[in-house]
Amino acid sequence: MHLHRLEKMWLAIGISMLAVFLIVLGTMAFSMGIQPPSEHHHTIDPAKVTETAPFDKPGFQLIGDRHYEAAMVAYAFGYDPATYEVEAGSTVDFTVTSSDVVHGFSIVGTNVNMMIVPGEISHISHTFDKPGTYLILCNEYCGTGHEYMKTTLVVK
C-alpha cells in the first residue's frame, strides 16, 4: 500500500514517540521496580478477613528503622485502623484487603492509588518524606456512604 512521503514520516515520528514512552515505562517497571501495585498475587477468603492474619490485627507494625508494615481492612464505609502517626522519612508497606465490596485506596498527593478487591490482597509501598496530614480516601464507588469513606495518616 502506498503511503505519501510525509505520512510515512509522520507515522515514523509518532510510532517512535510511542516506543520511547513504552521503553521508559518498561525500564522503570522491570529494571527499577517501579511497577503498578499488587505485583504479587495473594488471595484471601473475603468472608474470613477478620480471622486471617495480618488482618485479624489491623494496624501499623514497626519492622525496621522507620519502616512499617501496615495491615489495613477497607469496608463500607471506612478503613481499619483509622488514622495513624509516623515520622517523616518513614516507609510504609501497605497490605490492604476488603471485607465486602471493591474499594479504592488513594493517598492524595502521592502515587499510592490502588484497588482493594474482596478475595485479593493489595500491596504498595511509599516513603513519606514530607510531613503533613495525608488524606486517604476511597475512590471506587462502594455504596451510599462512599463519599464519607476516608482516613488520615499523620506524618510528623
Next chain:
Amino acid sequence: MSGTQQQHHTKQDAPVKKGDEPALKGTFVSVLLLGAFIAISWIGVFVLFIVRN
C-alpha cells in the same frame, strides 16, 4: 523566447519526483503540532508521577 528557454532549462535542472508532494506540508505541520501536544502532556504527567513517587 529566450525566457521560455530559460524556463525549460530550469525545469530540467530540478526534476520533479512523482509524488514530491509539497501539497501536504500544512498537513505535516498540523500532525507534528498534534504530536507535540501528545509529547508535552505525557511528559507533564510523567514529571508529576516522578515527583510524587
Next chain:
Amino acid sequence: MKSFDRQDGKLVLAHILFAFGALLLGGIAGMMQGMVRGGASILPDFIGYYELLTAHGVLMALIFTTYFIVGFLYSGVSHTLGGKLLPAARKLGWAGYILMSVGTIIGVAVILAGQATVLYTFYAPMKASPWFYIALALVVIGSWLSGFGMFYQYRQWRKANTGKLSPLFAYMSVVTMLLWQIATIGVAVEVVVQLIPWSFGWVDTVNVVLSRTLFWYFGHPLVYFWLLPAYLCWYVVIPKIIGGRIFSDALARLSFMLFLLFSIPVGFHHQLMEPGISSFWKFLQVVLTFMVIIPSLMTAFSMFATFELFGRSKGAKGLFGWVKVLPWKDVRFFAPFMGMLIFIPAGAGGIINASNQMNAVVHNTLWVTGHFHLTVATSVALTFFGIVYWLIPVVTGRVLTPRMNRLGIIQTLIWCVGMFIMSGSMHTVGLLGSPRRTAYTTYDDHPDAVLWMPYHVAMAVGGVILFIGVVLIISNVIGLLRAPKGETEYPIGEVSESADHTPKYLERWGLWIGIAVALILFAYTIPLIDIIRNSVNAPGVRTW
C-alpha cells in the same frame, strides 16, 4: 436523486429519536450531579446521587450511543448497499430495536427505583436486582440482532457484486458491528453466566476479578464502538459535505482493520491498579494498547490531508491557507470538525491513562471523567449532532433550512464552551486528587478537599451550560422534524483521483477475524486461567 427508502427511514428515525430521548434524561441527571457536587443540595428525597449517576452512565454511554450508532449505520447500509434494506435485514433491525428498548425500559425503571445503584460498570460483588442484569442482557442481545441485519445485507450485496469493492460506508459499518459482536461476548458471559444466577441467589458467591476482567475485555472496545462511527462520518461524509474528496480509501479501510485487531486485547489498561493480574500481562496489554493509537495517528493525517487538498483545489496557498476556505458556517461540517479538534486533547489524555504505572496519577480521579467527556461526550457526540442536520432531512424527505443550520452552529458553540469549563476543571482537579463517582463531600474539611471545591463549582457551571446545549439539540431535532419538505442528498464522499487502489486483502474477513481472535487469545488466555484458578470468590453485598 433517488429518495431514501420510506420504510428504512422509519427504522433509522426510530433509533435516532430514542437516542435523543435517552440523551435528554441522561442530561437532566448529569446536570443535577454537577450541581450537587458543586455544593447545591437540590436532590429530592426519592432520588440519590448514585441513582442519578447510574442512570446518567447507562443512558449516555450505553443507550444514546448504541441507538444512534445502529440508526446511523443502518441508514448508510441501506443507501449504499442497494438503496433499500432487504426484508430480512429490516426485520432484524426492528427485532433488535424492540429487544433493546424493552431492556432499556426495564433497566431504567429498576435503576430509578433504587434497585440497581451499582453505576454503569456494575462491579461485583455489589449485587443489583436480577432484573437489572436481565435488562442489560436484553440490550446486548438486541444489538446483536441489529448487527446481524447489517451483516446479512452486506453479504447479499457481496454475492450479487462479486469482485467489486464494497462501498466504504458499508465496509466500515461491518467492521464496527463485528468489533461490537466480538467485544460484547465478554460482558454477555459476565452477565449471563456469572451475575444473573448469583443475583437470583442460585449461587452464593462470584469471582470478582474474573467479572471485572470480562467487563473490561468489553469495556475498552466499547469506546471504539463509539469512536468508529464518528470516524466513519469524518472519512466518508465530511469530504462530501465540504466539496472535497476522500484522501485514501485504502488507508481508511486499513485504519478500521487495525482498530478491529487492537481495540480488544487491551482491557487490562483499565485494571492497572488492581490486584490479581501480574505486572507482565498488564504491561503486555499496555503495549497492545499503544498499537491502537496508530490508526488514530493515520486518521489525523487523512483528515488534515483531505482539508488541505480541498483547500488547494480552491486555490488556497501557503501552509494553512486551506483553513480559510473550509465551510465554517455549515453545521454539518462545523460540529464534526470541533469533534475532530477536541479529539487531540482527548486522545492525548487517553495515552496518559494507559501508561502503565503512570496511571496511578489519574486512576479513579476526575481526570478520567474529564477525559471521557472529551472523547465520547464531545468528539463522538458533536459528530453525531452534526450528522443529524442532514440525516433527519434525508430520511424524512425534508431540507436543512438556514435557520436550523444557524441554531446548529449556536448549539455547537455552547457545547464547546460548557465542555471546556467542565472538562477542563475535571482534568485539573483530578490531577489534584479529587475522586470521580463521589457525591458532595469535603472529607471533614480536609484542606486538600477544600481546595477542590472551586473546581467542583466550575464543573457545575459547565454542566449547566451543557444542559442548555442538550435542550438546544433536542429542540433542533424537533425543528428538523418539522422542516419544509424537499430533497436532501445522502452525502457520501468520492475518492480522490490520486488515491491508491484498495487491495482486496482488506476484505478477507476470515483472515482479519482470525488475527483478531489470535491476539485476544494471546493477551488473555494465561491471565484468565490464572484468574479462574487462583481467585477466591466473594458473596454479594448491597451497600445502598
